Amino acid sequence: MKIRFWGVRGSIPAPGPDTIRYGGNTACVSIHTKAGGLVIIDMGTGLMHLGNALMAGPFGKGQGRATILLSHTHWDHIQGLGFFSPVFIAGNQFTVWGPGGSPGVLEGILEGQMDPNFSPLQSLKNFSAKFDVRAAPCGDTFEAEGLTVTAREHAHGATTALAFRIVEDGRVFVYSSDVGQPFPDTPPTEDTVAFFQGADVLLHDTTYRPTEQATRRNRGFSSYEDAAHVAVAAKVGRLVMFHYDQDYSDDDVDEMTASCRAVLDANGGKAVGLVPAREGDELEI
Amino acid sequence: MKVRFWGVRGSIPVPGRSTSRYGGNTSCVEVRPKGGSPIIIDAGTGLRRLGKSLMEEAFGDGKGKTAILISHTHWDHVQGLPFFSPLYRAGNQVHIFARQRDMHLEAVFSQQHDSPYFPVPLSAMHADMQFHELIEGAQFDIGNARITCTRLNHPWVAIAYRIDVDGASVTYCADTAPFADILFGREFIVQAPSLDEPLPPDVAAELARMRAGVVALAKNTDLLIYDTQFTRDEYRLRPHWGHSHPDDAIAIARDANVKRLCLFHHAPMRSDDDNDKILAKYRAVITAQNDRFELVSAYEGLEITLGDE
Numbered sequence: 001m002k003i004r005f006w007g008v009r010g011s012i013p014a015p016g017p018d019t020i021r022y023g024g025n026t027a028c029v030s031i032h033t034k035a036g037g038l039v040i041i042d043m044g045t046g047l048m049h050l051g052n053a054l055m056a057g058p059f060g061k062g063q064g065r066a067t068i069l070l071s072h073t074h075w076d077h078i079q080g081l082g083f084f085s086p087v088f089i090a091g092n093q094f095t096v097w098g099p100g101g102s103p104g105v106l107e108g109i110l111e112g113q114m115d116p117n118f119s120p121l122q123s124l125k126n127f128s129a130k131f132d133v134r135a136a137p138c139g140d141t142f143e144a145e146g147l148t149v150t151a152r153e154h155a156h157g158a159t160t161a162l163a164f165r166i167v168e169d170g171r172v173f174v175y176s177s178d179v180g181q182p183f184p185d186t187p188p189t190e191d192t193v194a195f196f197q198g199a200d201v202l203l204h205d206t207t208y209r210p211t212e213q214a215t216r217r218n219r220g221f222s223s224y225e226d227a228a229h230v231a232v233a234a235k236v237g238r239l240v241m242f243h244y245d246q247d248y249s250d251d252d253v254d255e256m257t258a259s260c261r262a263v264l265d266a267n268g269g270k271a272v273g274l275v276p277a278r279e280g281d282e283l284e285i
Numbered sequence: 286m287k288v289r290f291w292g293v294r295g296s297i298p299v300p301g302r303s304t305s306r307y308g309g310n311t312s313c314v315e316v317r318p319k320g321g322s323p324i325i326i327d328a329g330t331g332l333r334r335l336g337k338s339l340m341e342e343a344f345g346d347g348k349g350k351t352a353i354l355i356s357h358t359h360w361d362h363v364q365g366l367p368f369f370s371p372l373y374r375a376g377n378q379v380h381i382f383a384r385q386r387d388m389h390l391e392a393v394f395s396q397q398h399d400s401p402y403f404p405v406p407l408s409a410m411h412a413d414m415q416f417h418e419l420i421e422g423a424q425f426d427i428g429n430a431r432i433t434c435t436r437l438n439h440p441w442v443a444i445a446y447r448i449d450v451d452g453a454s455v456t457y458c459a460d461t462a463p464f465a466d467i468l469f470g471r472e473f474i475v476q477a478p479s480l481d482e483p484l485p486p487d488v489a490a491e492l493a494r495m496r497a498g499v500v501a502l503a504k505n506t507d508l509l510i511y512d513t514q515f516t517r518d519e520y521r522l523r524p525h526w527g528h529s530h531p532d533d534a535i536a537i538a539r540d541a542n543v544k545r546l547c548l549f550h551h552a553p554m555r556s557d558d559d560n561d562k563i564l565a566k567y568r569a570v571i572t573a574q575n576d577r578f579e580l581v582s583a584y585e586g587l588e589i590t591l592g593d594e
């Protein structure tokens with residue numbers, strides 16, 4: 001599978017001259033499968049740019065289909081939906097797997113974003129593409145465009161976010177953004193480590209530096225130090241840093257990457273590759 | 286007074302290299318009367334950086350006071366509010382003004398903070414927040430500033446504001462379509478109607494009345510900030526989106542005898558180079574037509590001083 005980053009920023013898009021290199025769009029990652037399928041994870045503002053790129057292919061002719069995996073429904077993970085061009089072309093089909101426990105609850109949350117007070121689209125019903133909204137079962141596997149997916153609920157402050165373990169021919173990609181224990185010094189549980197175990201690529205929340213996270217534990221994000229520790233414990237191949245705080249500049253992310261490398265090296269993780277997610281970059285697994 | 290632009294983009298924030306000069310944040314303008322508290326127009330993502338800047342002043346000590354005038358509650362005009370640092374400091378006073386909706390304004394803004402969408406509820410903000418609902422033609426004072434407003438032509442209704450203070454005025458008209466082809470209300474318009482058919486007389490009369498209201502609001506204003514999301518050709522493809530173009534803004538500026546016209550609410554995919562070209566083209570147009578007003582294009586960080594400093 002080929003992974004591409006369309007949005008790597010946390011909480012709110014952060015335009016500006018100091019975010020040009022890593023990018024200021026909110027969370028959106030695409031996976032192109034070997035068989036030619038498309039899986040999209042999260043619908044931050046990066047989704048608009050993915051959509052514009054897709055319009056050159058079958059999606060521009062109403063012949064596209066994709067599965068969308070949604071970690072949770074905070075704004076920065078859904079705010080690109082109304083700007084995703086393929087939804088306005090009849091014939092395109094999307095299956096959306098997300099939280100909420102039931103398809104009706106999830107659809108209601110997405111519908112709330114399109115409320116006429118907030119969006120000129122007024123309702124999901126005004127989309128021309130077909131949307132099949134489903135509640136992601138936690139623990140059980142389901143199939144997405146030929147890939148095998150397992151979802152797991154992780155603590156995200158006072159609420160939760162879904163992490164996804166995605167397998168293609170024995171190769172494993174884990175997406176785990178917006179995770180973080182609200183309490184200090186809480187090691188990842190055995191179950192969490194097991195969920196990440198042996199992933200070829202683990203994309204993990206690295207919203208904060210450890211010093212900044214210390215005062216913001218309740219927000220439910222991880223530091224690069226948390227991510228490095230869990231990557232070593234789970235013996236992953238490569239760790240992808242993701243969901244940088246909106247206030248961090250490109251130079252800050254450079255510095256966090258170097259510091260994360262040092263934490264990995266000092267804790268038995270010399271073999272773990274480290275990749276800071278950057279808009280437009282691709283990873284082959 | 287000083288007018289400073291913190292967000293100049295329409296629809297959705299667009300970070301990136303091609304927008305870094307004009308800026309990718311959505312609508313937010315700060316109006317700072319001489320010696321007075323800031324008056325903020327719209328709460329797009331530009332509000333986040335304005336909030337951080339305000340925390341360097343009295344707002345950092347919980348002694349700040351501001352009014353936020355909301356043109357309408359579409360996302361790109363309110364999505365910065367949850368990230369406005371002064372709200373998280375007790376003692377600050379934040380007055381939010383917007384047109385009356387079906388629901389109470391506080392309920393509308395609460396929705397943005399509800400748990401499936403945002404981790405911190407509106408009720409948990411530490412600042413003293415007060416919501417003020419405006420009706421058609423409302424006039425009121427904020428400190429020494431006189432605020433007047435009028436209706437714009439936009440889906441689900443937006444309003445324009447004029448602020449008079451320090452012997453000068455600024456008028457903000459976003460979002461609006463031209464008053465020529467479609468009368469926007471509550472219905473969802475699926476596709477672009479023909480622009481060549483004559484309008485029913487009652488629709489034409491209502492649009493003319495609305496346009497006269499905008500011209501009257503902007504009469505002799507020192508600075509008119511106007512929704513020019515589209516070029517004229519783009520407008521003809523998407524007249525049902527509720528946005529205008531520079532030719533229309535120039536006609537309004539001319540009729541209202543404004544001193545300066547500011548192009549604003551740039552389309553998300555408009556690059557900095559595109560914006561430069563549009564500005565150069567229309568500067569040539571107004572020169573050729575002997576218009577007496579100055580033409581500028583809004584960019585993040587642009588600061589304009591009007592009247593007494």
